[in-house]
Structures are given as C-alpha cells and as structure tokens.
Amino acid sequence: MDTPSLSGSAASGGRLLHLHRSGGSSFRRRLRPGGGASEAGTPLGGVSYVSTPIPDDDAFDVGADKYLLAKTYFDCREYRRAAHVLRGQAGRKAVFLRCYALYTAGEKRKEEETIELEGSLGKSNAINQELVALERELSTHRRTGAIDSFGLYLYGIVLRDKDCEGLARTVLVESVNSYPWNWSAWLELQSLCTSSDILNNLNLKNHWMKDFFLASAHLELKMHEEALKRYECLMRVFRCSDYIQAQIATVQYSMRDLDEADMIFEELLRTDPFRVDSMDVYSNLLYAKESSTALSFLAHRVFLTDKYRPESCCIIANYYSLKGQHEKSVLYFQRALKLNRKYLSAWTLMGHEFVELKNTPAAIDAYRRAVDINPRDYRAWYGLGQIYEMMGMPFYGLYYFRKSSYLQPNDARPWNAMAQCYESDQLQMIEEAIKCYERSANSNDTEGIALHQLGKLHSMLGQSEEAAFYYKKDLERIEAEERQGQNFVEALLFLAKYCKNIGRFEEAELYCTKLLDYTGPENETAKIFCKG
C-alpha cells in the first residue's frame, strides 16, 4: 500500500509497474480469493462495497515466451527492444507492455532532449514523440473494447500529457473501476482533480480503494478535516499500514498539530527505518519545531538510504537552513529541483532561503516558479507578498496577499499580512486594515496580532468603545494562554484609562492593580491612576 505520493509518472516507470510485476497470471489467481476475503473482512462501518471485479485475462499460452522476453528487456530498461519484441502481438497484456515500453522510452528520450535542446532562451519543451501514435492506437483499442484496465491507465496518462484532461479523467475512472488496485492510476486521477467539484463529480464505484483515493485527494485539496476522518476510518481496518500513518501525520502537520504528527513520524521511523517517502514532511515539521538534532539525525539517515532522492536533498537543505547556512541550503534545494523540476515545496522553501540571503530577485523567481507550477500554493503567494513588502512596496505586495488569502480564506496569516500592508507608513489606509484584522480575528488568529492591532487602530481613530472591546478580548486571550508581555501591558493601560474616563472606577482599579505587577514606566502610570 506504500506508494510514493510524489512520483511523477515520467521518472518512475519501473516503480509504477510493480502491481503488474507478477508476470504470469497464476499469482493473481492465487490472490483472488484472498482479495475476496479481505473484502469480506472489511465491512467499514456498514458501508456496502462493490465486489472486486475480476479482470478476464487472455489465454496465457499465446506468445508467452515473447511476453516474458519483452518483460525482461523492460526490466533491464531496454524499452524499445521490449516493444520491438512484442510487435504484432495482439494479446491485451502484450499490447499494454508494448505501449507502456514505448511510452517510457519516449519519456526517457524526452528528458534527455530537454537537456540537449536547452538554448539561450531557456529550455525548449521537448515532447514525448510517441504520444500521437499511442493515443491513436489506444483509442482504437478502447473503441473496440480490446483493452484492459492497465491499457486504460496508460491511455489516461497519454491523454493527460496531450492536455485532454476531461477525457483523461473519464478513462482513468474506467480503469480504476475495472481494476481498483492500481494505485498509480488513482494517483494520476488525483492529480487531475484540481477542485472539489471535479472530485465530487467522478463516477467511481464504491470500492474500498476509493476511500484511500478520496482521503488522499482531500489532503491535496487542503480539506484536512475530511481527509483525517477518512484516514482514521481506514486506520481501524488496516492497522499496520504505515502509509496511512504517514498520511495521518501529514494531515496533522498541515493542521498545525505538530506534536501529534511528530509522535507518529517517530513511530514510523522505528518500524520502517529506511523510509524516505513523506520524510520531507517530517523534516518540515522538525524545522518548525526547531529541533536540529532530530533533523540532523533524519538527514543522516536518508542520506545513507538514498541520497539522490529529491526528498533526501530537501531534508538536508532544511537542516542547513535551520543551522543558518543558507547558501548550502540553497545548493541542496537546487539539487532536489534538478532531480524533480516540479517539486513544489522545494521551490517555495528555496524562495524562503533566498529571502534569508537577501537575494530578492532570486527569491521572487523561485516563488513565482512555484506559483506557476501550482497556482494554489498559497505559501508562495504569501512569500511573494512578503518580499515586496520588505522592499517597501506594500501596495504592490497587496496583490499577492490577496491571492494568498483567496486561496486560504480561513487562515489568519495572509489577512494579518494584508492588514499590515494597509497600515504601513506608506499606505496608511487604516479602515482597510481594520477590515482585514477583523477577518483575521474571526479566523482564529493564533499569533494574536489581530486583536491587539484592532484595539490599537480603533484607539488611534478615536473609537475608544471599539478599542476597549478588542483590548478586553485580547486580554482574555493572553490570560487564557498565560502569557505576558508588552501587548498585555498596553491593553491594561488602555483599559484602565478608558474605564476611568467613563467612570467605571472599580474596573479601572482592577486593571491598575494588574499593572502594578509590572516594572517599568507603566507601573508609575498605574500608581498615578490609583491615586487620582
């Protein structure tokens, strides 16, 4: 069940095929009763699932030798040779293997060409030369019905590469409906579901693999609660699945539940010490918790396991970043990006590093590439906004914060950033700032900036009633979190003054006594208040 969540279809030909690796059909025949049993043994909360469809295989005798020879060539990565061996074979499996070999060969050549054709005006977009022919052949097969689910899967990929997304989705749905255990097909389908509307409109059979798919898709679409719920359900059935565990940890990290996620990841590493998948998320988590020892340990471990995985490079880069060695960090991010040009979080994180290095053009470039790969990456938008704000261009930066908050409307941070732009010295648009802070305060601002700023801005505008309201709320929050600081003192001071002015002396006295616990000029002011 453990499949890399980031595997691009291009690079991982060998890995994608592992579900099909059994070669002979005997293995699968053996598996079928098992599959039935697991299906019988997994009544998830009374949901009725469809029985697993049984793919009808060709008679294995026809061209079996050739198939085996081709399979061996394929495993030796001699794709064209494999395809050549299978020419003229009409069996479904043979057709699939031949097409798949051709596709892989084309992908390989494409990757090579991308480097070869790089000119002064940037990389030319090499295309997989086989796509046209493959599409034609596979569509014919699909029309005549002479295609199995794997062929459909391949057809789906080809269609996706040719930018026919709608048809690609339909074909992939057909594929997973006829053979639900091809996780690669699910993943391709997931990458084509860019909004929850599309996801909900898929015509999927109610197989339990669908739960895995939906959970993963929800995670991708940032619908964390739904994802978590589904994964927890699945966890009850597949108790030992570390994939599900890793996904749960990822969800929890995304929901900022760091400690819980940390625990799960630690557990995962104990049971599966050579794991690299999802470990970049873990490293992000460790980075956020600033535990450099654990991060260095993790980096060391993945480095020994497989240093040429983008995830490994990312982990090492995170470590250097935590250590403040940003040049090295950038170096490793660049390596990760060389291994996978579409590694989204690496672009964003590299942008952060460039910010640290004060190399703003490079940072902007990195963030912008992240955004162009995935326009829904709110962190990169946020980063762009931050850079422009730092450069003293708050008005220009507003555009980016607006984008970010549009994507993440319930996150307080973009709203806070927007508000800060508005109230900056340059813009001084206080009313707009107040609107943003209100929005932020309503969406559970954990950093507690919004309430305090609201109080401050309202008092600046002379609206002391509103100011008092927000200061009081801020006070409650600070007291609940048992923190203290300058904000606390400011709030107390304002409230004391305010209550005194409107004649609520008892309340004022209460605030003053609280103030007396602090040293500093406010203490003196409080004393004066008490006397007066």
Add this chain to the structure above:
Amino acid sequence: MNVFAGVGGGAVGKEAASVGGGALLEVTPHKLAVCHLVQIFAPPPPQAGVAAPALPFPFESVAHHNRLGLFLFALTRSCEDFLEPPLEELLRQLKAVDSLVNGWLCQQLTSTLSVLNSPDDLFNFFDKLRGVLSAPEGANVEDEFLDPNSQLGVFLRCCILSFNTMAFEGVCHLLANLVEYCNSSETSYDFAEDEAFNSEIEMSNFMDANIHVRDAIFDKYSKGYAPESHMGEGSSSLVHASTSLHDFDEGIFKAEDNPDCLRSRWQLEAYLNQQADILEKDPSLVPLNSFNATMSQLQALAPELHRVQFLQYLNALTHDDYIAALDNLHRYFDYSAGMQGIFSRSSSSFQDIIVGKYESALLCLGNLHCYFGHPKKALEAFTEAVRVSQMNNDDSCLAYILGAISNLLSKIGMSSTIGTIGSPYSLGNNIGLGTPLSIQQQLLVLLKRSLKRADTLKLTSLVSFDHLSLAKFDLKHVQRPLVSFGPNAYTKLRTCPADVCKNLRLSSHVLTDFGVDGLSASSDNGSFSTSWLRNLSAASNSWCSSSTKSRKVLTNDFDNFHFHAQPSPIPAAVLQLAGSAYLLRATAWEHYGSAPMVRMNSLVYATCFADAASSSELSLAYVKLIQHLAAFKGYSAAFSALKLAEEKFPSTANSHIQLLKMQLLHERALHRGQLKIAQQICDEFGVLSSSVSGVDIELKTEASLRHARTLLAAKQFSQAANVANSLFSTCYKYNMQVENANVLLLLAEIHKNSDNAVLGLPYALASQSFCKSFNLDLLEASATLTLAELWLALGSTHAKRALSLACQSLPMILGHGGMELRARAHIVLAKCHLSDPKFKVTEDPCSVLDPLNQAVEDLQVLEYHEMAAEAYYLKALVYNNLGKLDEREEAAASFREHTIALENPYNEADSLSY
C-alpha cells in the same frame, strides 16, 4: 568592393555586443540554408595571384548579385514571425529573386542541403564557411570578400561560433531537423521546378505531386525502422496496420511539420516590438484569444523570453481584461525581476536609460489602474513608484512616473474638495511645499518637475510629452503664482495662448532631437526587411497562381515598394509624439475659435502622421474634420464623410467615431425638432460613461449639457435650468472652467427663451468674462450675441445697445463661426434694425433683407426649422412694410412650411439613419 561593409555601422556593433553577452543565435536548418546562400553570394576568395572574376559564378549582373545580397540581408533581419519559414517558403522567395538563372540557386541549395547526411558533413560545411570570412594573404581592399563586420559577416560568424560550441547531441539534433526541413518541402519544390505550365496543368501537377509525396512518405514509413528514424516513427510503423489510411495520412502530415525553430534573439525581440506596436495602434486588429495562443506557443518554445508575458499583459489591457492584465503584469515583473526592463528596445547600449526593476512595475501598475479608471489605486501605485525610484536613485524612471502622474491628474477629474492626495507621505509632501495645493497646482508643479528632470536626463520623448501636457494645461488653466508676496503681486488672471504655442513648438523638437535618449534610437527595427520579404512573397505568390501575363509584370517589379514600406528615418514613437502636437494644435484652435486652423492642423495630422498614428488618435483627427464639415457644409456632407470614416475605422468600439455620430444625430434632431429622438440619443450618451465618479468626466459633462439643450428645445425651462445648474456645480467642483463658460451661456439662453431676460443678463456677462480670461474668442462672440438678444428682449429702447453688441461680435462670427452661429447673428442684426424705432425699412431695405436672406440660406442647409421660420417671418414683415406682396406671400408660405415641419416632425424612423 566590400560587400555591405559597415551596413548601419553602429547597429552591427551593438549586435555583436549583444551576441557576446550570451545571446547566441542557435544554428537551425534555415540558418544553414542562409549560410550556404551567403557562401554563394560571396564565395571564398581565390588564392593570391589568381585573378578573381568580376562577379561570382552564377550571377549575370551586378544588380542580380546585389538583389541576392539584399534578400539575404532581409532574411537575417525580418521579423514577420517568431518561427523560421519552411524551406518551401525560402525556395519560393529565392525563385522570385533569382529569375535570371533559371532556378540554379534553388537546385544548388536543395542539393547541398540534402547531401548533408552525417555529422561529419556538417563539420566540413562549417569549415568551408570559415573560408568565406578570412581574407586571403595579400588581399587589398579592392578585392571582393565579405566584411566580417557587416550584417551578413556577423551572421556567419555567429553561426560558426554557435556550431563550434555545440555538443555532439546538438549536432545530431541539427541533422535530424535538417532532414525534416528538407523533406517537408520535397513536394512543392518538385512542383515549383516545373516551369512550363498553364493553370490547369499546374493544378494537376500539384495534385500529382501531392499524391506522390504521400506515397513516398508512406513507403518510407512502412519500411519500419529506417536507419535514420530515432523517434516517433517506430511506433507509427506499428500502428499503421491497425488504422485506416486516412487517419494515418493526417497524422503523418501533422508530425511531419516543419521543425519548430526559433529565429534569432534579435528577430524575436523585433517581432515582439512589432506586435506591441500593432497592439498600441489598433487593438481591434488583434483578436484576444488567438494572440494569446500565439504568445503561449512562443513562450513554450522560449520560456526565458519573458517579454512575451509583457505582450500578453498589453494584449489583455487593450482588450479590457482586467484580471488577466493584472496577472500577466505581475508575472512579467516577477520573472524578469525587472531586469529586462520595459523600455529597453532590443539592443540599446545606453544602460542608464533602461528603466528597469520594480519601480517600472509600479509605473505599469499605475498606468493599468489609470487605464481601467481606478484613480485612487493608480495614485497609490504611482506614489509607491516615486518612493521606490527615489530609493533606487532611478532618476529617469522618476521622470516618467511624474509624467504619468500628471497624465492621471489631467485625465481624471479630481474633485478639489476631496483630499485625494491626503496622507503626509504622498505627493503633497514630495513637492516640498508646506501649504496644501489644489490639484491643478500640483499638476503644474509635477509637470514642471518632470520636464526639468527629463531635460537634464536628455529623455527627449519625455520632454516632448511634458511640453504637450503643459500646453494642454495652459489651454485650460490660468497659471497663478504659487506663492504671492505682498499686496503688490500683480496677477493677470488669463490663460496665455503664447505659452501654449511655445510648448507645442518645443514639443515638436522631438523630431530633430530623437535618438539622444536611446529609447527611440534604433530606427531599423526589422520592419523594412519584413515588408521587403512580404512584398517578395506576395509577388511570387501571384506569380505562381495567376496567369503568365501578370507574372511578367510582377517579376520585374517585386522590389518596387509601396510607399509605406520605405524605411522611415524617424521612429514611429517619435512621429506619434510629433503628430500629437498637431492634434493638440487643432484642439487649441478649437478652443480659441478658429475653424480654418482646426481644419488645417487636422488635415496635416491625417495626411502626414497617419502611418504612425494609433487608430484612436487618427479617428480623432477625422472627427475634427467631420465636425468642421457639419458646421460649415451641413449635415448631409458630414454624414457622407462619417460613412467613409466608419469604413476606415470599422471597429464598433471606436469611441470617437461613435460619439461623433451621436453628436451629429443629436444636433440634427434638435434642429429638425425631433425631440423624442434627441432625448433618446441623450440617454444613450449618459449610458456611455462609466458610473464611477470622476471618471469619464468630459463625457458626462457633454451628456448633461446635451440633456439641458434638449429640455430647452422642448421648452421645459425650469427643468433645463435645473440640469444646467447642477452641471455648473459639477464643473465647478472639478475645476472645469472652460466648460463653465459653456454652461453659463446655456443658462443665459434658457432664461432668454423663458422670457426672463433680466435673469439671463448676469449669466451672459459671466460667461463672457470666463471666455475672456480663457481666450475663448468664438464662444465670447456668441456670448456677446446672446447678450445682444437679451438687451433686445428688454425692449426697443435697448435696440441701439444691442445693435452695437451684435456688430461687435460680427467679425469673429463671420470669420470663424459655423453656419448656425452666422445665421443667428444675421437674424439678430435684422431684429435690432427692425426694433429700432428710428430705423425705416423703406429707406434701407437691404440692411435687413441681406442678412435675412443669408440666414435663410444657411438655415435651410442645416434644416434648422425653428430659426428658419423666424427668419422667414421677419422677411415677410419686411416685405409687408415694403409693400411687395408677392414676396411677402412667398416668405409667409415658407414660414408656414417650416412651422409645420417643426410641429409635425415627419419620418422619425429614418432620422436615426443617415
């Protein structure tokens, strides 16, 4: 005889410099072909001692030789497309050039290219090329060889260098592309070879050739793994068994397309600049989506050429797509980090001129908001731009920003009562004067500041622009000293036409000074080469498809250019600026009230600057000419001219023409007394303007002015007065003094027509004084006329005074006024005489009848029934007094006719057409 030695010396130097900067061109099959042709054009010099022939082998005359040279030059400079042309196209053009040696060149070229079969052949090819450039020992200047610094020499050197730095994989790709390149044209070449044909044979040949090639390709593919097939073909061979022949053919021809090879960087940038010019000139020529598709195709091929995104921004902007424009703007500046700049035209060597970086992003953002009518946002962006460019010491950008701000301030009505520029960090403070200034004063200060900066930085275009803006400002505003000391400070509260003229004159200096600032330096932007090639292919196309007769005409004629294809020594941007000066001159005279000058300046603009002008400006000139026609020749002439103009500017979106049409229709409807239609057009006017306050302020003013006039014609005096009053207060709020003069005059008219002459007098006087201080001579004359009418209405005792006032206004009105005004003056004159008790008609009938006849003539052309009726009435009275009964009856009948026409406006249906 150095061939093309030092063609555009400076430009070549720059080209070389930019090549050194890493912008190497990439060797493509097309460039190989050109290289080969260059080699034929200028073969390697013979060894010393061997006498060189006067002309290289295939050429029969010097002209022939030069023609090929020109063709090659054009090939390396043309920027018609971003992709290189297929071999077929090249051969066709070559055939047109080389009509003398019977396609020897074409044969030579194809045979040479098809012989290049292995990487080693390519190496040898480039080895031979090198010989072209090296002068033999002992050669002197008289010998013929290719100057390595000429355009073609540089091109050749770039190709050789690029090949030398190429990795083996690159050579393989080049070879593969070359095979495709040659194959793609096999057909047409065979067909073009066929010299003797008439149209039928040609057709059948064409069909045959096509079929042959399909067969050939089919054969090739059915062989399976041909030795040279690397990719793609393998699978096709497997497929074809299972697919129909038809499908197969289609697929093959798609895949067999010419390889997508980009032109050189210089050509790409020239192409983009050209597209930008087209977008600016007439956006309706560029369809939004297809242009976007082209641009994304280019972007896919050259992802690091970020200027493509800028073009996408321009495209979205000119098609009013706010979201896309904003997105593309941000994307462009994010990617290029502002390093590609916006003003750096191709290879400008003036580094300090390139307004780069983020301040220009803000400048563009501000312009975007300004364009979409968000003055407040635009101002915020500009303020930030000022700050950032001050931070980065970017003086030239600052100058541009100041220019842009003043443009914004002048364009968008800013109410002086609302503190738009309020915060202490914004402009008020930057100006450095402690006292708060009115918008107009700020505008003036900004303009002067921008002018000063531009002058010191030698940004000639900006200087010219600022002069134009100043002229515009002087036209409409009284310049007051910012700070006046003491009671003695004397201020003359008048506009100063001399200043306007001075600024307009200074603005035209851009015509002589351009090139200093480097932005407009490069006049050779490839358009000459492009149009040369386009002519060539047009000629050769018609040569291929039409009869032999036209062929004879065309083959000798292809290098006679159309006039506009000649390279103009003046860049289009400069021409545009210089042209705007003329247009502004026309507007100024419109204000000052000299119709002939308006006409003359508009004519100059429409004839001399039409090539460079954007469609909206050109249409403005046409509008002025048509308005002139309407005022002096009547509506039928104007409408027939309008029809022509609409044909010339077919886009329905062209607001100037559309507005003009509505203006003319409205006026005609008012004159004819078709009030419903007039009201309907008024309503349409109101819809045209944006609902945001402060935007489209001129349009709004005009709409309510026309509304008031319609109400006046409908004799709804109190309502008309209400509308006029509110209009006056709006104009006052937005400081539009010139419009105020108009409104006041209208108010006076309203009171005159409602028989409240006493109330009307102050308005007329106020209007007159406004006109005086803004030098609106014609309007002043018409105010004086109204004044005379008002006095007249007060009773016959004031006839004398009215007469003198009317006489006072006559010279101006008869000299410059339109037909309506002239007729009015004549009628007033006659009325003054008639109501003067001392005046006896019988003694001097001519002094009354002459003006009346004149008026009647004019009014009939204008179809102005109301006034025509009045004139006939007066005429009838006069004839009655004179005792000429026949004439009296005639005048009375005409009077009746016009009154009936006024009361029963006939055929309303056709009054919206013309």
